[in-house]
Amino acid sequence: MPQHVLPAPARTAGRIFAWILGAVLLLAVVAAGWIGVRGVLAANHLLAAQALVEDIATDLDNLADAEAVTAQLTEHSGSARELTSDPVWQTASGLPWVGPQLAAVASVAAGVDDIATGTVAPLAASADGLTANAFLPADGRIDTAAFASFAEPAAQAAENTAKVLADVTAIDRTPLAAPLAEIVAEFETLVGDAATTTDSIARAALLLPPMLGADGPRQHLLITQNNAEWRSLGGIAGATSVIRTDAGAVTFAEHLSTADYSSYPTSVLDLGDYGPIYSQKPGRFIHNVTQVPDFALTGALAAELAAREGVEVSSVISTDPVALSYLLAATGPVQLPSGDTLTADNAVQLLLNEVYLRYEDPQMQDAFFASAAAAVFEALTTGATDPTALLGALARAGDEHRLLLWSADEAEQALLAETTLAGAPPVSDSSVARLGVYLNDGTGSKMDFYMAPDVSLTWSGCTAGPRTLDVKITLQNDAPADAATSLPAYITGDGAFGVEAGLVRTVGEVYIPEGFEVVSSANSNGSGFGGGLVDGRQVLSYTLDTTSGETGEILISLRTTADVPRAEAWVTPTADAALFPVVDATCG
Template identity: 60%
Template sequence: MPEPFLPSPARTAGRVIVWALLAAVVLAVIATVWIGVRGAMAYDHLRTAQQSAGEIAGQLDDIGAAAGAIDDLGAHTSAARDLTSDPIWAGAEALPWIGPQLAAVADVADAIDRVVTDAAAPIAAVAGDFGTDAFRPVDGRIDTTVFAELEAPSWRAADVAASARDDIAAVDRRPLLPIVEDAVDEVDGLLQQATTATDALARASSLLPSMLGADGPRDHLLVTQNNAEWRTLGGIVGAASVIRTNEGRIALTGQLSSSDIASYDRPVLDLGEYETIYQLKPGRYLQNVTQVPDFSLTGRLAQEFAAREGQSVGSVISLDPVALSYLLEATGPVQLPTGDELTSDNAVQLLLNDVYLRYEDPRMQDAFFASAAAAVFQALTDGNVDPAKLVTALGRSGTEHRLLLWSADDAEQKLLAQTTLSGPVPATDDDTARLGVYMNDGTGSKMDYYVTPDVTLTWDGCGPGTTPRTLTLDVSLTNSAPTDAATSLPRYITGGGAFGVPAGTARTVGEVYLPAGFDVVTSVNGNGTGFGGGMVGDRQVLSYTMDLEPGETKTITIAVRADTAITDAEAWMTPTADADLSPVLQSSCGGE
């Protein structure tokens, strides 16, 4: 059959179309292969970078080696970024289905490379010039020059990390394959950690020179909280030490026993709205300054108590025996004047329980407590410390709200105010509802060493677009003291029946600071005594009392509801003697 007649221009146009289609197909195949090969290469680089990052974490005791490893790490992350940012890859990001996957991978590679090359590498380069020894005290003195040199690159690094974190947080997860979504979520979490770490380093680099006396002598009050007798922020103030810093030199210049410090008929400072919850006690007794949940007020109260004893201090530092145990991992065991060896394993039990079995005189107990804090401090200032373990110990103590810091200097306090070190009241924001779950001893004893909290936080009504949502808090307390605690434990531990509490019974006075904007749906007190409370600012506070005999467990349940799109929640709890019990509990609606 003869071919249909087509005019010559039409035949030419047909051939052009066919060849154009064939070329498009070939180009598509080439582009697919190109993207596939480059994607595989980028994956290999990122996987190698992930492995290298773990190795770097183990090299922090050798900053020079770590700095060199970070340069190698940067070579891999830069390669991954370059492989996922060429014009062909960028053009394919506009395609349906595969496009969002490619865009997410490119965003991840770019964010990781920025953090490594523009944040970690400059910091490592500066630190590497000084070496590890620069971070160790020598003859009781720390060279503040290293922190001054780190300040500028640390603030730049903090900005870079925050920008990378925000970019990954903004990636739309909805069109992503599960494997890609999981990778993006993992990087999101890592960038959150990197942002926190670089921000903390930047603030520390700005704060430490002045606090170490680079601008002249400074006096600080170090208070040690005793978790065997609960207060909101951890425990009573059992001992306090005065530390003087001058041109980086650190010296322990005095000890104060809270039992020897005068109490007052009226608060030494105005307690504001907290007076409705805690009455006057936080302002009348040094032991109770940690009863308020805001450490900036605790710091000012402690400063005023010290001033009335003739001691002027410009800042207040607080830690507990659990934080001391973390520091002992960096210093190793220390010897006490009593002949005891204080270690990371025995510090909590020795300081919060054994001392009361050994000494009946409260002054002897306070002296033992103070000598332990002084011994750890001395070990830190002697320079016989592992810098990497010290950083880990300080970081963990801060994250768990066991290390707190307040400064009377407005500029310093402004830097502290945006960190957990400032001990702020937990505040609800657009993403997270936060509760304060605080416990105070009502026994007048050291029974809280035997009391264990079990706290759960759960959401209801988490479906997409579902409101209102209900958040339920359960707080269970168990008294694990011996059945015969009334006779087998010393009076100083049991309270001996003081304040109307039978010996061996542990009384807890708790407060729950509800998230602003949430209303109470139900509240049940397993003690059978109901709830009291009041308002602090725009937050409702529910208070309760719970009495526990040895072996007994009781629970309170509080459910709150709000017409909100918030899907995450946190409960900030009183840090206890149990290092395995995190003072920060998190809960999420999940599938949104």
């Protein structure tokens, strides 16, 4: 049965209720009389509310029933709020020790009710017709009106959730008992998840109608990255296609081989600080537009290069064969003109390796890629696609930085900002120090299919004052021992760029977090480091060569005085779906 788009915030609210139950029960033990009784009553209401949330999350086929259940939910959450905010409770909140505990529980109960009444309820009430099936064409068109009508309530829900998050973040946890402090921290995390979800829904409701041509015909450039030849954002631009949208109708217009694009002696756009680091190459060749770790610049470069070939596009979308395999899990297998059956299980192997073993002519390879893209597109737009699986596939691809989007329209690009789809460089904040760990092929080959990267982060200590963060990058070469002679020249590169066949050269960059300085760095090849500055941020670059069966290492030690509890590295997505491109380390 079709699933409604609301289960994510609903499930989040359910987890919130479960945690606040623990807080109320804790206070029922330490408080007496009136407060203790009301605490138990509030716990009962929250328990009932939790059961209702589970009903909302699991069965939303009938909107009327969903609204009725939501009404019961808000009644119970409102009662819990009332029971923890009466004059006696408020007065007791001024007492030593127990007072801050009571105040914290009241604040969280209020937050629970605000989520129920200001987020879950309005989304359920206004989502008529917006099931997962709304993302699929009916009679060749996607109904853009369903998304447009949902935009305002979705924006209000997102604003409400953001306010709840600000309120719970402001709770002083210093005087709280350890169990309650933990519950408040978990509540903040869960509301943060809900804020992210509702914000994404609100942005999508505004963005999808114009992207689907609700305001007039649009052309989009689809880039399929090839992870067998690394670039910072994943892989080279292995193929491009033009997709047209008009009043919700989506058509596959044409395929552009990368051989159709011209190359230029200088960059077609100003690369700023990226220019010297990447030798201006991202703006000279279509293959290299994904070398800059900022998809806003990548999209602008790709659009400009396409325009110089007479193809005007208003946006650029990027994906890769791994993301394609996720989509195939929703569409089911598709047949290719070659006679192959493309499935979720064989897509990566077939598109990133086997095609090169089968066809030596690059034009034949491009034709194969084009036929695969067209077949999957047709399955998505005309086949019996599982809508829930499709949404899951798109969400997973976005989380793994394998689905990226840029729009030439400033308002649309602003909606994309601060989402994973924007493909922006990692930026640190007060709680997380973020690094960029990017991998680029230096061989001119498709040998990165055989490379297994691993990135780890380790804090040296968690005490106040200066401390270090150790970054370890391991590159393991799993190519056949006789790769130089057993693999086609197109895979090995055949020494065309000065790297002998069978050898894999990786050119990597590490974008250092703001407020960190490099203490030491080492390359197992024995070579040094280069780099530069991007927007005042230090970038270390290195070259690491590995032969078949060899493992190379890069070790970097960073020092900071900032009291930041977590570190996070954003790593180039590879051909291995098991390697999640975000690695973190928590201090303590």
